[in-house]
Amino acid sequence: MSAPPPSLPLPLPGDTPVRVLTVAGSDSGGGAGMQADLRTIALLGVHGCAAVTAVTVQNTVGVSGVHEVPAATVAAQVRAVVTDIGVGAVKTGMLASSAIIEALEEVFGELGIGSRVPLVLDPVAASVGGDPLFSGSAQDTLRDRLFPLATLLTPNLDEVRLFTGIDVVDGASQREAARVLHGLGPRWVLVKGGHLRSSPVSTDVLHDGTSFTELTAPRTPTTNDHGAGDCLGAATACALAHGWSVPEAVALGKEWATRCVAAAYPLGAGHGPVSPLWRLLG
Numbered sequence: 238m239s240a241p242p243p244s245l246p247l248p249l250p251g252d253t254p255v256r257v258l259t260v261a262g263s264d265s266g267g268g269a270g271m272q273a274d275l276r277t278i279a280l281l282g283v284h285g286c287a288a289v290t291a292v293t294v295q296n297t298v299g300v301s302g303v304h305e306v307p308a309a310t311v312a313a314q315v316r317a318v319v320t321d322i323g324v325g326a327v328k329t330g331m332l333a334s335s336a337i338i339e340a341l342e343e344v345f346g347e348l349g350i351g352s353r354v355p356l357v358l359d360p361v362a363a364s365v366g367g368d369p370l371f372s373g374s375a376q377d378t379l380r381d382r383l384f385p386l387a388t389l390l391t392p393n394l395d396e397v398r399l400f401t402g403i404d405v406v407d408g409a410s411q412r413e414a415a416r417v418l419h420g421l422g423p424r425w426v427l428v429k430g431g432h433l434r435s436s437p438v439s440t441d442v443l444h445d446g447t448s449f450t451e452l453t454a455p456r457t458p459t460t461n462d463h464g465a466g467d468c469l470g471a472a473t474a475c476a477l478a479h480g481w482s483v484p485e486a487v488a489l490g491k492e493w494a495t496r497c498v499a500a501a502y503p504l505g506a507g508h509g510p511v512s513p514l515w516r517l518l519g
């Protein structure tokens with residue numbers, strides 16, 4: 238890759254960094270979820286805070302158990318972080334249940350998350366291997382309660398199908414999906430194209446209700462793609478926390494994700510993780 242690596246201003250030792258809160262599930266295998274978010278957040282020089290929604294029993298092969306955190310405890314984590322530490326952006330991942338989503342709607346409203354504080358909402362529904370990460374009714378609750386609060390909604394193509402019924406097969410259907418999802422309330426939608434595996438490029442479409450922007454990168458031929466969406470969303474949230482505009486932040490998130498997919502490594506017997514560890518090389 239010839240372009241300079243994506244980066245954000247780094248804090249000097251002793252200076253308080255910008256903060257980002259991830260509201261997500263724990264992936265015991267360390268490939269996705271809050272572990273992936275916090276890795277990206279740290280390597281971009283941002284202080285990561287974490288409100289845990291669920292503990293998953295997970296490795297590279299699949300998810301064999303889920304233990305939800307009580308909804309009131311999830312909301313209390315968010316309140317404790319935001320009222321003391323303060324955050325420049327919030328990212329959500331696996332939200333597990335309707336009760337957790339309803340508690341988050343309330344605490345987000347109370348704290349200005351989605352209005353004063355940008356909210357990146359990754360509508361995580363299943364693991365890369367297809368294991369469900371929330372119950373059936375949570376899908377409707379997420380759409381109705383949190384989509385309208387989102388600064389940026391970042392579905393992959395499986396999530397697009399779930400929420401709109403649209404099967405994205407090309408640029409036209411990807412733009413149509415972005416248009417329909419924007420109608421559900423988020424200010425911006427990024428329809429991620431990583432799952433269009435037959436394409437030689439990986440194109441994401443950004444839409445704000447008016448214009449469409451295509452972000453395209455060469456496709457890395459790999460099945461080690463666990464956590465790609467987390468890398469993208471967490472990096473985008475970091476840039477938003479620095480005060481970047483949504484299009485600027487998404488462009489950084491896309492470059493970050495592209496490099497992380499290119500640096501993915503095999504792990505275990507299943508899908509290995511995409512990796513931001515390339516950042517440590519300079």
Ligand SMILES: Nc1ncnc2c1ncn2[C@@H]1O[C@H](COP(=O)(O)OP(=O)(O)O)[C@@H](O)[C@H]1O
Nearest residue numbers: 393429430431432439455456457465466494498
């Ligand atoms: N094989 C790949 N090569 C290059 N970029 C990829 C690849 N797979 C995914 N991406 C990019 O990684 C990000 C996450 O994409 P995607 O896989 O669609 O979402 P998710 O990880 O949430 O399922 C997007 O920017 C997408 O374009």
Ligand SMILES: Cc1ncc(COP(=O)(O)OP(=O)(O)O)c(N)n1
Nearest residue numbers: 262269270364365463464465466467
């Ligand atoms: C706890 C937890 N959160 C999210 C996921 C989704 O991971 P993956 O399937 O790799 O999808 P992206 O992170 O790439 O969107 C998970 N498996 N576990």
